[in-house]
Amino acid sequence: MSPDTSLDPLRELHANHVYLRLLDGMPVMLWTADAAGVWQHVNRRWAAYTGLTGASAGFGFEEALHPDDLAPTVACWKRAIARGEDYRVEYRVRRHDGTYRWFLTQGVRVRGAQGQDFAWVGTCTDIEHQKRAEEEALATREAALRALGLTLEARDRETQGHTDRVMTHAARLGAALGLGPEERAALRLGAYLHDLGKVAIPDRVLLKPGRLTPEERREMEVHSAEGERLAGALGFVPPAALQLVRHHHERWDGSGYPDGLAGEEIPPLARIFAVIDVYDALVSERPYKRAWTREEARAELRAQAGRQLDPRVVEAFLGLPGV
Known part of the structure; x- marks a missing residue:
């Protein structure tokens, strides 16, 4: 110039x-x-x-x-x-x-x-002093939200370490995709809160040691919309993070929930987090499944690219060292 x-x-x-x-x-x-x-x-x-x-x-x-x-x-x-x-x-x-x-x-x-x-x-x-104050407030909020995520883990019993693992992946993938500071902050907040709605799921469904029936699956699927409602009540969660909470179970082919969105209709941060969430579920042991190997999980992500998951995000995630 x-x-x-x-x-x-x-x-x-x-x-x-x-x-x-x-x-x-x-x-x-x-x-x-x-x-x-x-x-x-x-x-x-x-x-x-x-x-x-x-x-x-x-x-x-x-x-x-x-x-x-x-x-x-x-x-x-x-x-x-x-x-x-x-x-x-x-x-x-x-x-x-x-x-x-x-x-x-x-x-x-x-x-x-x-x-x-x-x-x-x-x-x-x-505006250095103002930004410092904002960053300190955000750090305090994130610490509180991490504690909330860990509390949900304790109730869930089958996802110990899930919150910290997805947070680590979210930080790395957000940087790899070139997200700006505000988007990365919203991704972090949404990652902490994505399972908040599970507090509304009865123990007989959430803690069932096996696969859910179709009726129980419908009860479980309520958690994403309920999570958006509860997170919105906090008063400081940005819209992009609320969209992540609501839509991280949408599927690229339109067969997900709660709204059946497809492709780029799904908010960007929800598409990003969906890849992270699926990967962590695959490599984690559950009462109804063994933990998949890293190679098996990577192969499944490739198979779901363009079906369940955004192909571009899958490619970026698989390019992260150590994944």
């Missing part, structure tokens, strides 16, 4: 030294770009914080971002340019000393006298 040298209203403004002194004197990190999204100027606050000047393409924008935040941030920026919409995005910016802090960037369009778009102006506001 090298500066554009064509003559336009923004370039004319930048040629005005009073205008540039005004930008440089602002007490926040500030930048301007032309209508096509090509950066034209960064103020002294940006340069002093990052240690980058106009020598780098895009004034060091991509260079200064945390590697994990680069792809989603650039995607957000490109969507805003394509749609001509103002935007807000959070990402980590590297200081000149190599440390990172969270910033909120807000970009707005600037229109000319005839109503045409000719520039973008953006501010970068330090």
Whole structure:
């Protein structure tokens, strides 16, 4: 994103030294770009914080971002340019000393006298303390939800270690699929809560030492919708995590429950977690089955790709080291 040298209203403004002194004197990190999204100027606050000047393409924008935040941030920026919409995005910016802090960037369009778009102006506001507080609150909630998951395991009697195993796989698979921070957090919360609805299942069904009858199976299937209801009552679980809880037993071919969704109708996080949940069930011993070997479980996932499971997610999961 090298500066554009064509003559336009923004370039004319930048040629005005009073205008540039005004930008440089602002007490926040500030930048301007032309209508096509090509950066034209960064103020002294940006340069002093990052240690980058106009020598780098895009004034060091991509260079200064945390590697994990680069792809989603650039995607957000490109969507805003394509749609001509103002935007807000959070990402980590590297200081000149190599440390990172969270910033909120807000970009707005600037229109000319005839109503045409000719520039973008953006501010970068330090939100490190706010993000730290959010992360600490999330960690506290996750610890409580893990305890809840372990409590459900104790009642279930046949899934000891299930919560921690699926959490480990969820973290690794989410990273492999390139999920953003918010999606990964929702995946974790949904993984902790996916079996919450089993508290509503009577012991005669949940603890039955054998295969369920069709009637008992219908009773068991209530747990996904009931889990969504109970998780929603907590008040802090994001919609994507609630969708995971409700839909992780849907099947790619539409034969699952509770809503019979098929293919990409199934929410993405539910499709991701379904692969993890099936794999852990296969390699775990149950009263009615032995634990399958790793090779047997991998073969079954391949067989179910395009039937029960999302083929793309199966491929990514099987590519994880140690699976």
